[in-house]
Amino acid sequence: MIQETADRAFVPFPTLIGDIGGTNARFALVPDATGEVVRFPNAQTADFPAIDDAIEATVLPHAKPRSAVLALAGPVQGDQVPLTNCPWVVEPKKMIARLGLDEVILLNDFEALSLSLPALGEEDLVRVGGGEPVANAAQVVVGPGTGLGAAALIHARGTWFPVPGEGGHVDLAPVTARDFAIWPHIEEPFGTGPYRRIAGETLLCGAGLVRLYRAIIAADGARARFDDPSEITAAALGGSDGAAEEALSLFCIHLGRLAGNLALAFMARGGVFLAGGIAAKIAPFIKESGFREAFIDKAPHQALMDKMPTSVIVHPAPALAGIAAYARTPELFGVVTEGRHWRR
Numbered sequence: 001m002i003q004e005t006a007d008r009a010f011v012p013f014p015t016l017i018g019d020i021g022g023t024n025a026r027f028a029l030v031p032d033a034t035g036e037v038v039r040f041p042n043a044q045t046a047d048f049p050a051i052d053d054a055i056e057a058t059v060l061p062h063a064k065p066r067s068a069v070l071a072l073a074g075p076v077q078g079d080q081v082p083l084t085n086c087p088w089v090v091e092p093k094k095m096i097a098r099l100g101l102d103e104v105i106l107l108n109d110f111e112a113l114s115l116s117l118p119a120l121g122e123e124d125l126v127r128v129g130g131g132e133p134v135a136n137a138a139q140v141v142v143g144p145g146t147g148l149g150a151a152a153l154i155h156a157r158g159t160w161f162p163v164p165g166e167g168g169h170v171d172l173a174p175v176t177a178r179d180f181a182i183w184p185h186i187e188e189p190f191g192t193g194p195y196r197r198i199a200g201e202t203l204l205c206g207a208g209l210v211r212l213y214r215a216i217i218a219a220d221g222a223r224a225r226f227d228d229p230s231e232i233t234a235a236a237l238g239g240s241d242g243a244a245e246e247a248l249s250l251f252c253i254h255l256g257r258l259a260g261n262l263a264l265a266f267m268a269r270g271g272v273f274l275a276g277g278i279a280a281k282i283a284p285f286i287k288e289s290g291f292r293e294a295f296i297d298k299a300p301h302q303a304l305m306d307k308m309p310t311s312v313i314v315h316p317a318p319a320l321a322g323i324a325a326y327a328r329t330p331e332l333f334g335v336v337t338e339g340r341h342w343r344r
């Protein structure tokens, strides 16, 4: 592993870029600083024993990359990086030797998403409520998927600095009388001592939607009909089940509160963006839900919040777009690659 400062971090083209989630590994090639990005078919992580096998099967028959910049769901530390929601372990030194690469950089998946924010256009977004972005102001991305990820992007001295963090694990609290009725019934997956702390990710991810639905059912003494998050969204969107509708409505409200917390913390006048596998699928529902009202409800700062725009990202591969922007114009991004950049 090499030590270096952010301004020395750039890699030779062609560059393989990748967004490795729990289920899907999305790969593309950035041929040079201006050429069009070439997408490869998604690989399912379950279909390959290791990431190197997936790259060998899906990328190498079509392209010979010299470098790779990969975004992973999980913290990047050391020479063996396990993924949070699948058994793959990324080993850059082995990857360089086996795939004939010169360099590998690993990023966090929400950090990569944050790198896409400055270049997203209106066609990539569904706006939820009012507000206008302030140029070069802080931006926040938060996304319910297998877990709840979050990151900020801060502009300073002509450079965008990604701020990866664990914003999905901040507290959620009951606010309304209905919340207080539901709260005691929420299963708590992180088991933290004598007090019940409900983290954002407890409710705001695929499994979290099921927890919220089950807590509603338990609070009402009813019988559960669903145990899969997509069944709950389908029933809610189709208007065929009251508990599912309430679960998805409350999901959006809690997401609005949590997104508002992050917006306050970073003063996100550049906007708050919803990413991840779930938000894009329910964008029209989020628009009609209590998301925006909950986002703004931050007394004494409602007027401030009202000006901050919120959007759902509907771009099909925003993390890849972020990595491509970084690979082409690394000088625009203050990505700290120390401890995450390997060379042959």
Ligand SMILES: Nc1ncnc2c1ncn2[C@@H]1O[C@H](COP(=O)(O)OP(=O)(O)OP(=O)(O)O)[C@@H](O)[C@H]1O
Pocket: 020, 021, 022, 023, 024, 025, 073, 085, 144, 145, 146, 147, 205, 206, 207, 209, 229, 230, 231, 233, 234, 276, 277, 278, 281
């Ligand atoms: N229509 C849907 N409604 C609600 N939840 C869904 C829906 N489709 C998928 N999910 C849930 O979203 C989660 C997957 O989210 P996402 O696609 O962001 O995953 P990921 O962790 O980024 O992994 P990958 O990128 O490999 O798919 C799973 O918990 C899944 O059950």
